[in-house]
Amino acid sequence: MSGRTVWHRLRPVLRGYAFTVAGIAIGVAGLSAPGAMSERIVRFIEGGDRFVLGQISVAGRGLGMGAGFAGGGLLPAASVRAIAEVPGVQGVQAQVMLPLEPRTSHFLAVTQDLLLGLDLSVPTPNRHYPTLPVQAGRFLREGDRGVAVVGAALAASRGVGVGDRLTLEGRSYTVVGVLERMLTAPDRFVIVPIADAREQWVAQDPMLRTLLASGAAALTAADLNTGAAVGWAEGEDPDAVARRIAERVPGVNVQIPSELSRVLRSSTAFFSALLAGIAALALVIGGLSVANTIAAAVFERVRDFGVKRVLGATDAQLGREVLGESLAVTLSGGGVGLALAALITRAIDTWVTPSERLFLFSPRLVGGALLFSVLLGAAAALYATWRLVRLTPAEAIRRGA
Amino acid sequence: MLRGRGLVKSYPAPAGGAIRVLAGVDLDVRPGELVVVSGASGSGKTTLLNVLGLLEDPDSGEVWFGPERVSGLGRSTKSRVRGRSVGFVFQSFLLLPGLTALDNVLLAARYVGGVGEAERRRALALLEAFGVLDRRDHYPAQLSGGEQQRVAFCRAVLNDPPLILADEPTGNLDEANAAVIAGALADRARAGAAVVVVTHHPETVRGATTVFRIDGGRLGAWHD
Numbered sequence: 001m002s003g004r005t006v007w008h009r010l011r012p013v014l015r016g017y018a019f020t021v022a023g024i025a026i027g028v029a030g031l032s033a034p035g036a037m038s039e040r041i042v043r044f045i046e047g048g049d050r051f052v053l054g055q056i057s058v059a060g061r062g063l064g065m066g067a068g069f070a071g072g073g074l075l076p077a078a079s080v081r082a083i084a085e086v087p088g089v090q091g092v093q094a095q096v097m098l099p100l101e102p103r104t105s106h107f108l109a110v111t112q113d114l115l116l117g118l119d120l121s122v123p124t125p126n127r128h129y130p131t132l133p134v135q136a137g138r139f140l141r142e143g144d145r146g147v148a149v150v151g152a153a154l155a156a157s158r159g160v161g162v163g164d165r166l167t168l169e170g171r172s173y174t175v176v177g178v179l180e181r182m183l184t185a186p187d188r189f190v191i192v193p194i195a196d197a198r199e200q201w202v203a204q205d206p207m208l209r210t211l212l213a214s215g216a217a218a219l220t221a222a223d224l225n226t227g228a229a230v231g232w233a234e235g236e237d238p239d240a241v242a243r244r245i246a247e248r249v250p251g252v253n254v255q256i257p258s259e260l261s262r263v264l265r266s267s268t269a270f271f272s273a274l275l276a277g278i279a280a281l282a283l284v285i286g287g288l289s290v291a292n293t294i295a296a297a298v299f300e301r302v303r304d305f306g307v308k309r310v311l312g313a314t315d316a317q318l319g320r321e322v323l324g325e326s327l328a329v330t331l332s333g334g335g336v337g338l339a340l341a342a343l344i345t346r347a348i349d350t351w352v353t354p355s356e357r358l359f360l361f362s363p364r365l366v367g368g369a370l371l372f373s374v375l376l377g378a379a380a381a382l383y384a385t386w387r388l389v390r391l392t393p394a395e396a397i398r399r400g401a
Numbered sequence: 402m403l404r405g406r407g408l409v410k411s412y413p414a415p416a417g418g419a420i421r422v423l424a425g426v427d428l429d430v431r432p433g434e435l436v437v438v439s440g441a442s443g444s445g446k447t448t449l450l451n452v453l454g455l456l457e458d459p460d461s462g463e464v465w466f467g468p469e470r471v472s473g474l475g476r477s478t479k480s481r482v483r484g485r486s487v488g489f490v491f492q493s494f495l496l497l498p499g500l501t502a503l504d505n506v507l508l509a510a511r512y513v514g515g516v517g518e519a520e521r522r523r524a525l526a527l528l529e530a531f532g533v534l535d536r537r538d539h540y541p542a543q544l545s546g547g548e549q550q551r552v553a554f555c556r557a558v559l560n561d562p563p564l565i566l567a568d569e570p571t572g573n574l575d576e577a578n579a580a581v582i583a584g585a586l587a588d589r590a591r592a593g594a595a596v597v598v599v600t601h602h603p604e605t606v607r608g609a610t611t612v613f614r615i616d617g618g619r620l621g622a623w624h625d
Binding site: 311313401 | 451454456457458476477480481483484485489493495497499508509511512513556
């Protein structure tokens with residue numbers, strides 16, 4: 001069969017269903033775009049939760065300059081060594097975490113740009129993030145100096161890639177790697193060797209410089225840690241290990257992983273409520289649109305139903321036909337709607353928020369949106385069919401005339 | 402073949418009350434008979450045909466197809482009986498716009514045993530007999546009125562039903578096409594089917610065995 005013949009045959013069918021498919025596409029796009037935004041926020045919150053549940057975060061006691069998950073005072077080298085001696089502990093990595101933009105760090109605590117200095121002489125003990133995925137270049141190696149690995153969002157916002165120079169508060173780094181977009185906190189990190197981070201910290205913090213210059217505190221460079229990531233041995237309860245550290249090592253703030261997770265979740269409760277609201281609205285608006293379109297499409301064909309009844313179609317035969325057609329039309333419309341939503345949100349991500357991704361079309365969102373549409377479409381089609389088969393064939397033909 | 406007894410049908414009037422369209426109609430049509438029912442607009446011709454063809458229920462009275470009383474059957478059973486036993490021809494053709502001429506004809510088989518090679522061959526043979534084989538892949542909107550009615554007639558007779566009910570089958574046709582359809586109805590009667598035609602113009606139906614006038618909801622003999 002030639003392409004011309006195929007088109008000749010398809011044209012009336014497509015014309016008959018074009019508006020229905022378009023209506024469903026708009027409904028599914030309306031349903032999935034806010035859903036994708038919700039998925040993006042959920043991924044961010046879950047990423048943070050997964051991070052805090054993968055390690056025990058320890059800082060020095062006090063209200064020092066530490067930022068991120070391990071707020072507190074200085075965590076000197078002696079404390080790091082003492083933590084490593086606690087039974088059940090397996091791996092302690094000293095860290096320096098500083099806000100890149102101190103003027104606004106307190107306001108944008110969830111998404112702030114952070115400098116993370118890592119002690120690369122020990123493996124990262126976080127069980128859920130033993131390594132961070134690198135999209136271009138490489139990760140840091142022991143012995144590196146003056147180099148940085150940057151998160152995907154930060155790289156985009158500052159326009160840097162592998163080989164570029166990145167200047168932070170007057171200090172220059174060579175970017176050796178860019179992380180994959182993880183849609184969680186590391187997207188906005190600059191990760192450097194801990195020695196560089198310590199120098200950055202001293203350079204940025206006049207109070208710390210004064211303290212060191214005064215000689216009032218006997219500090220060496222190894223003492224300049226804002227915290228440490230602590231791992232636990234296989235079979236150990238992380239909460240129990242964290243409590244043991246708090247009991248046995250003086251002068252530390254220890255985050256209990258499960259408590260921190262709870263705090264993190266409660267602090268993001270507003271977002272969760274917002275997400276639930278967005279999801280509910282999207283379901284209602286998108287769902288109503290899909291159901292209305294399908295039902296209208298069935299009601300529109302009342303005359304065809306009448307003719308089919310005249311020709312002997314039973315309720316079951318008509319129901320099966322309508323279900324099959326609604327499935328095909330809903331899936332087509334759903335596919336088009338998802339593609340439409342993906343295009344629109346991609347355009348927003350590209351042109352409105354180029355450094356961030358505001359939308360995430362996860363498999364569960366795509367599958368859920370299609371399944372929801374199909375189920376709703378089928379229900380609407382069955383309802384409309386149920387209404388129509390109650391008409392006599394003569395009445396159906398009269399109404400469709 | 403077809404027996405109607407005491408058929409009564411009323412519709413609600415817009416101003417309240419009811420309009421009685423059939424007021425106790427009795428009608429018998431035997432195999433091989435071509436019965437014409439004529440009357441003024443609104444006299445109940447179409448309603449009578451709808452009730453006889455199980456397209457709507459009478460308020461009272463009975464319809465029998467042979468030995469089977471079909472007017473009291475359930476909705477789906479009526480559909481099956483209709484598909485198996487009755488071929489309908491309508492003034493407005495009632496072809497499905499999304500189907501080709503061939504598929505419209507085959508629609509009659511879809512709900513009665515399904516569409517197989519035999520049904521396809523028979524449909525093509527009918528389309529050829531009625532001079533529209535070359536239009537089999539055309540959609541109704543691409544056909545003339547006469548062609549549409551010929552396709553609709555093919556659909557009506559595809560299952561070789563023992564009863565043909567035609568509602569103004571030539572009302573929208575030119576003379577030539579009207580003659581084709583009228584001749585085809587007479588042929589079906591000669592072949593043994595019971596045929597009922599309702600029309601304003603009984604003179605257009607050739608070979609009628611009986612012509613009735615419907616008036617005041619009752620059937621009477623036709624007098625010119």
